[in-house]
Amino acid sequence: MHIVVCIKQVPDSAQIRVHPVTNTIMRQGVPAIINPFDVFAIEEALRLKDRFGGRVTVLTMGPPQAEDALRKAIAYGADDVILLTDRAFAGADTLATSFALAQTIRKIGEEHPVDLVFTGKQTIDGDTAQVGPGIAKRLGLQLLTYVSAIDALDLQGRTITVQRRSEGGVQVIQTRLPALITMLEGSNQIRFASMDDMFRSARLTVPQWNKDRAGIEDVSKIGLKGSPTVVSKIFTPKPRAVKAQMIGADLDASGTANAILDILGSRHPRLAQELGLIAP
């Protein structure tokens, strides 16, 4: 079995500050981390490998510094990592990102066929949750989003059964391999690396793939050129103005209570009806 996990290096949002004067995000000095959702994806892949054998390849597209994220993945126990990096990828939106990643996974599959792809549910910086589905669609993989647990994997029958969180409950879904899973947060706890894996990680030369290595020929589909998204404006949303309504304290207790109920009733007629404040 061969699992590919896609991870993204993101700024640690807990440590991002907004410049008090210019209101811009200050990225300088903010440590980069593996997107927290993707850490669950790594661990879930490693657990499957522990149970069923096989190999785990971790893939990221990003600048050369993103190799720190891959080094960490090796420490956790990944077998291989690939840093997809090329100036031509710069400025990619979700469309171009999922195209490049899909193409790379196709290339990886030529050498070692891929049974499962994991991504995080979403990133904490881009937040779109589009990249996983984008990859699945392009590669014709069965798509399982918002997965919180893997119940069963049948390598002979080539099926996988997962729990998927949906509005109002949990769905248990079975589908065919190959599939792409986007992992929810909190589904597992990342392991504490062994000393051997720490050594492997510290000594690793991270393999870098450029667009040619990934078999990408059509440069109009990657980077800025392949990104139709336009950022028209960035702003800090104003906190919603909460209107406080003042009630005069010149009434007695029951008068004040009635005044409050009247206001509540006028704002929430259904509640008022249920409470019997006004006739149906």
Add this chain to the structure above:
Amino acid sequence: MAEKFDAIVVGAGPAGNAAAYTMAKAGLSVLQLERGETPGTKNVQGAILYADALERIIPDFRDDAPLERHVIEQRMWVLDEKSFIGTNYRSDAFNSDQPNRYTILRAPFDKWFSGKVKAAGGLVICETTVTDLIQEGKKVIGVRTDREGGDIYADVVILADGVNSLLAKKAGFHGELEAKNVALAVKEIHFLPEEVVQSRFNIKGNEGVVIEIAGAVTHGMVGTAFLYTNKESITLGIGCLLSDFKKAGIAPYTLLEELKAHPAIAPLIEGGEMKEYAAHLIPEGGYKAVPTLYGEGWMIAGDSAGLVNAVHREGSNLAMTSGRLAAETVIALKEMKLPCTAPHLARYKAALDDSFVMKDLRKYKELPDILHGNPHFFSVYPQLLNRAAHTMLMVDGQDKHSKEKTIRGSFVEQRSLWGLVGDAYRMWRATR
């Protein structure tokens, strides 16, 4: 199979980085272990970087080290409740091509230094805590870490694990740190736009100002405070002896709050956004508290060896220098094909004795005792000095001669004439 190296360095602060870098550059196989997520995440310093110590390790460090500002002005302030008296020394000579003091932020600085270790061929592993030294009899032959399969071996282990070294204690290299030999310091970093920092301190470009502070803010405890300018922030901190904190029953952050509210300080940090709060110990026992520095297969450097000059607030430079000297000792022994036994590692102690590290610590060796025995240095004098300045500057119809008499009177009244003479003598002896 267990890994083996020429040397293992525990800790990636200035001492550990200096040691690991120096050995890796000389071609030794070096493993450096750090418990923090990245080097620097756990470390606290004011922080003033003294260029000389680093220059001897990385001569062209100015090309790419993350430096905040070079110091062109030093202020010394003695605070009373509402006032302060002080001196300024500012010189354009500090604006040379090779300034000798910089303010730094330890997190990026340590990360940079660690990058140099890796580039020189050292193997750096973070998020890994050394829990024990592996010993064969008295001889240290490796370290045990908190990870599965965590035993690693080496010809020599350099302990650079900072103040209150649990490893050295566990191995019996030194005893429990005494509360009177260690200061507890707290500090905050307040973010302010670059232009505001520049205009508040009357500086241009990367020029910087440092203020060393003593007086009422320590409530008579043995301690000092400091304020350093960074590029886009101000570091403010205060520290006193742990034993004094215990006795006084005052919490360190209370002192920091009072310092921030002091009329001399408040306007300097006004409008700043607090970005970082940290507390850390500083070994201040001086010369007499320095433990054994080497043994069979091990050496100890930096804060873990108590190498701090509290009088001049120097620590990182002693750490780097001791780390470098420990490394040079290993390199020399390797060249001569000599094992890292205690008699051979004695060269490290000799090299330290011969350097400014031990010479300076020796010079001030009586000071800690004197300060312990004379708390009025930190309570009575600040008040007297401020009152004297106030008296002299008040134009109130009193003649200057009478004012001087009042001032002299106030000094003698608070502290007998013999007391004053004695204090002067003791301070002179301790700092001579």
